[in-house]
Amino acid sequence: MAGPPMQASPNYEIIAFQFAMTLPRQPWQNYLQPDADAVPEALAFLFFAIQGDGRTLLVDTGFSAAAAQRRGLRVERSPQVCLREAGIDPAQVTDVIVTHLHWDHAGCLDDYPQATLHLQEQELAFATGSCMCEPLLRRPFDVDDVTSAVRALYGGRLRLHEGDAQVAPGVALHHIGGHTKGLQAVRVCTARGPVVLAGDAAHQWQNLRRRNPFPVLVNVDDVLRGYGKLEALAGGPDHIIPGHDARVVQRFPPLPATRDAVLLHLAPMLPV
Numbered sequence: 287m288a289g290p291p292m293q294a295s296p297n298y299e300i301i302a303f304q305f306a307m308t309l310p311r312q313p314w315q316n317y318l319q320p321d322a323d324a325v326p327e328a329l330a331f332l333f334f335a336i337q338g339d340g341r342t343l344l345v346d347t348g349f350s351a352a353a354a355q356r357r358g359l360r361v362e363r364s365p366q367v368c369l370r371e372a373g374i375d376p377a378q379v380t381d382v383i384v385t386h387l388h389w390d391h392a393g394c395l396d397d398y399p400q401a402t403l404h405l406q407e408q409e410l411a412f413a414t415g416s417c418m419c420e421p422l423l424r425r426p427f428d429v430d431d432v433t434s435a436v437r438a439l440y441g442g443r444l445r446l447h448e449g450d451a452q453v454a455p456g457v458a459l460h461h462i463g464g465h466t467k468g469l470q471a472v473r474v475c476t477a478r479g480p481v482v483l484a485g486d487a488a489h490q491w492q493n494l495r496r497r498n499p500f501p502v503l504v505n506v507d508d509v510l511r512g513y514g515k516l517e518a519l520a521g522g523p524d525h526i527i528p529g530h531d532a533r534v535v536q537r538f539p540p541l542p543a544t545r546d547a548v549l550l551h552l553a554p555m556l557p558v
Contacts, residue, residue, distance in 0.1 A: 295456030295475045298338035300483075300550040302527065303368040304535045305348055306331040306361050316490065318499045318506065327490070330532040331390055333365055334483055334550075335374055336474055341454055342374060343381040344401070345472050345483050349393030353428060357389075362546070366397055371544045381453060385485030385529070386466045387413045387435060389428035396434050403438050404453055406461055407446040409468025410435060412504075426502060460519060462487040464509030465502065471516060476551035479521025483529075487512045490531040491558060524558040533558070 308329045313320035316327055334345040348365040366376050376397060383404045384392050395403065413432045418424040438444040447470070449461045456475035463469055465486045472483040487509070488494040494516065499509040520526045527534060527550055537556040538548035 296339040297477045298336050298456060298474050298551065300474055300476060300481060301335045301337075301372055301541055302332055302534050302538065302548050302550050303334070303365065303372070304330045304332050304532070304546040305363055305365055305368050306354060306359055307532060308359065314501070316500060317493065317496075318501045318503075321496065321498070328532055329489065329530040330534065332529060332534060333368075333391075334472075334527075335369065335372065336457060336472075337374075339455065341380045342378050343383060343453065343457060344379055344398070345383045346385055346391040346485070347382060347394045347397070349390050349428075353389055353393050353430075365394055368544075368547065372541055372547055383453060383457075383459065383470075383472055384409075384435070385471070385483075386469045387432055388426040388466065388486070389431060390426075391485070391529075392431040392435065393428065395431065395438065399443075401443070403435065403444045404451075404459065405435060405444060405446060406459075406468030406470050407448050408461070408463070409466060409470075410439070410444075410446060412467035423504070460515065462508070462512040462515060464505050464507075464512050465500070467504060469512075471512075471519070473519050478551060478553055479525055480519065481525045481527065481550055482516055482520040483527050484516055486529045487516055488526065488528040490528050491526075491533065494526065494528065524554050 310326035310328050313324035333348045336343040351361045354361045379398050379401045382401045451459045458473045459470045461470050471487050474481050489500040535546050535548050537554045539552045541547040
């Protein structure tokens with residue numbers, strides 16, 4: 287006997303927000319083994335909103351002005367201001383997917399007290415384990431962000447995942463690792479096909495295409511294997527969205543009446 291018909295996953299809209307940038311960085315800062323033709327490039331700081339099926343989900347939460355100041359950066363607009371400019375009430379965010387706990391992705395978690403947080407169990411273990419005794423490994427983390435995640439765990443708001451998992455119909459988590467032990471990417475069903483928010487599995491499109499990782503990592507083999515996984519999950523090359531590429535806001539259609547916010551569920555205006 288045939289079972290009930292499968293329901294199609296809903297199609298979501300995705301907004302990418304760029305809220306800060308670095309100054310141009312030297313090639314050795316962006317690539318593990320810079321090519322001879324590599325040039326200085328700035329990194330953008332991005333986070334994402336996914337809307338559809340009665341949900342508003344965030345992928346990463348950026349960082350605060352205070353955290354930026356400690357690292358010599360400046361926040362153009364806080365993530366919450368970016369959301370309000372886009373007509374999104376931060377209080378209505380249902381879920382926050384944390385790709386990993388580095389300071390530039392997991393700041394401001396306490397700003398969404400009603401949301402369920404989603405994190406890989408390996409990432410929490412990594413960020414609170416003995417490897418954090420090594421200054422090199424703990425440098426990209428901020429103890430306040432890790433503490434926020436632990437508070438959410440004890441408050442019943444943190445959902446820990448072991449590998450690939452579904453957060454909502456049409457929104458799936460995929461463990462990648464490499465950059466950190468528990469790094470995860472997010473696959474989202476959209477009208478143009480599956481879009482993969484890579485997080486720091488690919489900082490820039492060139493890291494992915496040249497198979498040349500960003501130099502902050504814990505396992506280069508996992509990074510390289512992760513590139514293939516991103517490509518297998520996505521609907522095509524322009525369906526993979528890197529975590530720090532300044533070209534994202536240049537290549538996708540802008541969200542009207544906002545600044546540095548673009549629509550990833552629509553086809554790019556320029557080749558990616």
